[in-house]
Amino acid sequence: MPPDADGPFASIVLVARALADHDLEHGVTHLRHAAHTLGEDTAAGAPARLSRALLDVLVARLTGFPGRAEQAASLARDLRDAVPAERLGRHPELFALLLTHLGSARLWAGHFDAARAALTEAAGSPRSAATAVPRQESLGHLALIDYLDGWIGRAERKAHAALREADRYGVPAQARSGISRLVLAVVAVDRDELDAAQALIDETRAARDGAEDPVTAAALAPAGSRLLLARGSTQEAVAAAEPRVTAVVASPWAEDQTVLVTAARLADGDPEAAVKLLEPALDHRPARAVAAAGARLASGDAKEAHELLDGLPAPLPGGPALTVPATLVRAEAADRAGDTATARRLVARALSHAHRERLRRPFLDAGPWIRPLLDGAPAEEMALDWLDTSPRAPGRRTHDEEREPAPLVEEVSPRERDVLRRLALLMSTEQIAADLYVSVNTVKTHLKSIYRKLSVNRRSDAVRRARDLRLL
Numbered sequence: 295m296p297p298d299a300d301g302p303f304a305s306i307v308l309v310a311r312a313l314a315d316h317d318l319e320h321g322v323t324h325l326r327h328a329a330h331t332l333g334e335d336t337a338a339g340a341p342a343r344l345s346r347a348l349l350d351v352l353v354a355r356l357t358g359f360p361g362r363a364e365q366a367a368s369l370a371r372d373l374r375d376a377v378p379a380e381r382l383g384r385h386p387e388l389f390a391l392l393l394t395h396l397g398s399a400r401l402w403a404g405h406f407d408a409a410r411a412a413l414t415e416a417a418g419s420p421r422s423a424a425t426a427v428p429r430q431e432s433l434g435h436l437a438l439i440d441y442l443d444g445w446i447g448r449a450e451r452k453a454h455a456a457l458r459e460a461d462r463y464g465v466p467a468q469a470r471s472g473i474s475r476l477v478l479a480v481v482a483v484d485r486d487e488l489d490a491a492q493a494l495i496d497e498t499r500a501a502r503d504g505a506e507d508p509v510t511a512a513a514l515a516p517a518g519s520r521l522l523l524a525r526g527s528t529q530e531a532v533a534a535a536e537p538r539v540t541a542v543v544a545s546p547w548a549e550d551q552t553v554l555v556t557a558a559r560l561a562d563g564d565p566e567a568a569v570k571l572l573e574p575a576l577d578h579r580p581a582r583a584v585a586a587a588g589a590r591l592a593s594g595d596a597k598e599a600h601e602l603l604d605g606l607p608a609p610l611p612g613g614p615a616l617t618v619p620a621t622l623v624r625a626e627a628a629d630r631a632g633d634t635a636t637a638r639r640l641v642a643r644a645l646s647h648a649h650r651e652r653l654r655r656p657f658l659d660a661g662p663w664i665r666p667l668l669d670g671a672p673a674e675e676m677a678l679d680w681l682d683t684s685p686r687a688p689g690r691r692t693h694d695e696e697r698e699p700a701p702l703v704e705e706v707s708p709r710e711r712d713v714l715r716r717l718a719l720l721m722s723t724e725q726i727a728a729d730l731y732v733s734v735n736t737v738k739t740h741l742k743s744i745y746r747k748l749s750v751n752r753r754s755d756a757v758r759r760a761r762d763l764r765l766l
Contacts, residue, residue: 300331302328303342305327306342308320308328309325309349312324313349313352313353318357321349322357325350329346340373344373347367348366348391348395351363351370355395355398356507356508357541358542358545359543360403360543361543362542363399364399367392367395367396370392386419386422386424387419387424390419390429391428393412393428394413394432397410397411397412397435398413401413401438401509402508402512402541402545403545404545406443409439410439413435413436416432417432422463426462427465429459430456430459430460430471431473433459433474434452434471434473434474434477435471436452437451437452437453437474441615444612445615446485446613447613447650449477450478453473453481454478456471467501471510472498472510473509473513475495476494476495476498476513477513479491479494479517480520483520484654486654486658488525491521492521495517495518508537508541511538512539512545512551514537515534515538515548516537516552519531519534522534528558528559531555531559535555535556550581550582553582554581554582556571557585565593566593568585568586568589569593572585580606580607580611580612583602583606584603584619585619586602587600587603588623590602591626596631603623606620613651614647614650615653618644618647618648622644622656622657622660625640625664626661626664630663637667641664641668644657706744706748706760709740710743710744713726713744714744717753717756717757718757723737741753744756748760748763
C-alpha cells in the first residue's frame with residue numbers, strides 16, 4: 295500500500311498494521327481517522343464498518359476499556375446481517391476474534407460470568423486453521439478464570455487444551471497466547487513444583503515480542519511473584535507483584551493478586567499491617583477475607599478471624615484453592631484453642647479437598663502447627679502419596695532420597711511416558727485416552743506395560759516409582 299493511500303479502507307489497514315506491530319498509540323490514532331472517514335464516506339458499506347468495529351473491540355481490550363468493548367461489539371453484531379453471508383462465510387475467524395477480545399475485556403474488569411460466556415462461544419467456533427488463534431486464546435482465558443475461581447485442575451486442563459490447539463494448527467509463536475503457560479506456572483506453584491513453574495515463566499517471557507493486553511501482563515506479575523514467595527524471596531516477590539499495566543479501568547482480580555502477595559510478606563512480621571492492606575473489599579473478595587482471617591489469627595485475635603470467615607458465603611464459592619486455605623485457618627484457630635479433635639477433623643477435610651487437585655502450597659505455608667496433625671490418622675493416609683510438608687534443611691537429603699532406586703530392566707517408551715505424565719495429573723483412563731487421541735483399550739495396554747516395567751501394581755505406585763527414577 296503506498297504511503298499516501300487514504301480513505302476508509304486504507305485507514306482500516308493502517309489500524310490493523312499498527313496493532314499487529316504492537317504500536318497501540320498509532321493504532322488508536324488511525325482508528326479515530328478511520329471512524330472520521332467512514333462517517334464521511336456513505337459508500338464504504340457494511341464490511342468496512344464491521345472491520346472498524348472489530349478493530350475497535352481489540353483496541354478496547356488492549357487499553358483495558360470494557361465499556362468501549364461492549365459498545366463496539368454491539369455495533370459489530372448489528373452490522374453482521376448487513377454483510378453478505380458468503381463474505382462472512384469466507385472469514386469464520388472474524389466473530390471468533392470479536393468474542394475473544396470482548397471476553398478478555400470482560401475478564402479484565404472482573405465480570406467472570408459474562409467473560410466466560412463470550413470466551414466459551416469463541417472456543418466453540420468451527421475448528422479450522424482460520425479460527426485456531428482465537429480458539430487457543432479463548433481457552434487460555436477460560437483457564438485463567440478457572441484458576442482465579444480456585445479450580446486449578448480445570449484450569450490446567452483448559453491450558454493444556456489451548457497449547458494442543460496451537461500445536462495442532464501450527465500457530466506461530468508470536469500469535470500464541472502466553473496466558474496458558476502462565477496458568478500452568480501458577481498451578482505448578484500451588485503444587486510446589488517450583489522448577490516447572492520457573493521454566494514456564496521463562497518460556498513466556500522469552501516469547502514476548504512487544505506490548506500485551508492487560509490480562510496477560512497482569513497474569514505474568516503474580517505468577518513470578520508467587521514463585522518468588524514460595525522460594526522465600528519475599529522482598530523480590532513484592533517488587534515483582536505489581537503488573538506493569540496501563541488501563542482505562544482498574545482490574546479487581548489483578549489488584550487482589552498484588553495485595554495478596556504483599557500481605558503474605560507482611561503477615562509473619564506485621565499481621566496488623568497485613569489486615570489493613572486486605573480490609574478494603576473484604577465483603578466481595580473471598581481470597582482477601584481468608585488471608586485477613588489468617589493475619590488476624592497470627593496477631594492473636596482468633597475471635598476476629600472467626601468472624602471474618604463466618605461472614606463469607608456458605609458454602610464458600612470457588613474451588614479447593616479458595617476453600618482449603620479457609621479450612622486450614624479454622625483448623626489453626628481450633629488448635630490454638632486446644633480443640634485438637636476439631637483441628638484434626640478440619641485438616642482431614644482440607645486434605646480431602648486438596649488431594650484431587652494435588653494442592654500442596656496451603657499446607658506448606660501453614661506453619662509448624664500443622665505437622666503434628668498431619669502425622670495422625672486419618673490425615674496421614676490421605677497425605678501419604680502426594681503431600682510432603684516435612685521441614686528439610688537446604689541441601690540436605692532424606693534417607694529415602696539417599697537410596698538410589700533400582701534401575702529399570704526395560705526402558706519406558708516415549709508414549710508410555712505420556713501416559714505416566716497424565717497419571718501424575720490424576721487423570722482417568724478415559725481422560726488420558728481423549729487427551730492422547732487414542733482408544734481406552736490402547737491406554738490400558740500402555741498401563742499394563744508401565745506396571746510391568748516399573749514392577750508395580752497401582753497407579754500411585756507407578757507415579758511414585760517414575761518420580762524416583764526421574765521419569766517425571
